[in-house]
Amino acid sequence: MPRQGIALVLSAPSGAGKTTLVRKLLTEFPHIGYSISCTTRQPRAGEVNGKDYHFLTRATFERLRAENYFAEWAEVHGNLYGTPLAPVQDTLHQGRDLLFDIDVQGAAQLKLNLTEAVFAFILPPSMLELENRLRARGSDDEATINVRLDNARKELLEAHWYDYLVVNDDLDKAYEALRALYLAAGLESCRNPGLVETILTA
Ligand code: ADP
Ligand code: 5GP
Secondary structure, three states: OOOOOOEEEEEOOOOOOHHHHHHHHHHHOOOOEEOOEEEOOOOOOOOOEOOOEEEOOHHHHHHHHHOOOEEEEEEEOOEEEEEEHHHHHHHHHOOOOEEEEOOHHHHHHHHHHOOOOEEEEEEOOOHHHHHHHHHHHOOOOHHHHHHHHHHHHHHHOOHHHOOEEEEOOOHHHHHHHHHHHHHHHHHOHHHOOOHHHHHHOO
């Protein structure tokens, strides 16, 4: 049986540093695929359609949702987000690893369907630091920052059911933790069918 790819699902409150950590992981391990979500929110400066997200109108998103196009979907901060199902199935069946950057509602849906997925939650060191980072990023107005902070409190209460908790205080240490859990996932016996038999007959 060919090795199934690792589905690595990352969640974090907005501003915790998930995008920064994901970029580092994909730079070090370029073979990991990235699940490009669809969203109805406006692109931020520097975001590329088809690379960071597929930016859709609400009408298009709702049509695709009705056609069961998504593996999961959720409304986050007033916008719709969803993971296209077909690329997930294709990538994992090809034995390629795939990274998901999705919120806790979407992760809970994936947990029901992707039973061997690895779930990691990235936490800020404190709520104060989270607020500082959201302001420093400069991409959201005051009202949006407040919505994101309210949401963050709710999301943190869901972190307990994730497999791993990574506190992003020092960026390098948080990255080492993320890297370690990804590498450990690849060593799980369930992901290495036939390995022992191969060794026994070599
Ligand atoms: P997210 O994707 O979780 O919303 P970002 O990766 O955009 O978060 O990070 C939010 C802001 O915090 C960015 O300006 C980023 O440069 C900064 N940041 C990320 N990690 C750290 C860290 N460990 N210490 C200080 N600032 C950080
Ligand atoms: P942002 O707008 O900051 O890029 O993302 C806001 C939130 O939406 C983040 O928590 C991010 O993980 C989440 N998100 C991004 N894509 C998806 C998706 O496809 N599904 C779900 N459920 N959440 C998503």
